[in-house]
Amino acid sequence: MTKKAAKAPAAKKPAAPKAPGRATAESxxxxxxxxxxxxxxxxxxxxxQSDEAVSVVLDALVDxxxxxxxxxxNGVGTFSVKATAARTGVRPGTSEKIQIPAGKKVAFKVASTLKGTL
Incomplete structure (x- = not known):
């Protein structure tokens, strides 16, 4: 009779991907x-109570x-709405020229006090 081959140790399964929005020690x-x-x-x-307070502040900011x-x-910066102009763009892959309509975007300007301490 022949001896059975020794089993190799089971390979570890890769870790499940981290849920988006979850900060880890590495993040x-x-x-x-x-x-x-x-x-x-x-x-x-x-x-x-803290969750309610943070939620109210964030909701007020978004509104x-x-x-x-x-x-x-104060000490952080300013969120504002900026208008974007209409412009001509190029569709990737086809190089077709397209018209991009005017719109709005949210801008953030860092406070100089915070910027100076980075």
Whole structure:
């Protein structure tokens, strides 16, 4: 009788992809969950209260920008709405010229105090 070949150790399965929006120790992104945790730690509020506070602030910011207003955050910067002009573009792959309509975009200008400390 022949000896059975020893089984090779099972290969590890690759890690599941990280859910988008989730900051990891390797990531430089801070999401809403991390902001809520920081607000809770620094203010003494519960996580639920902190989540409500952060949500209200973000909703107010979005509503103001949607209304065409600028939003200035002292020491952080200013969100504003900028108009974009109509222009001619080129469709990739076909090199066909297309007309891109005028529109709006959200702009952010970093505060000089923050910029100076980076």
């Amino acid at each position: 430089n992104k801070v999401g809403k969950t991390q902001l809520v945790e920081q607000v809770a730690e620094k203010s003494g509020l519960t996580r639920k 103001a920008v949607r209304g065409g207003q600028s939003v200035g955050l």
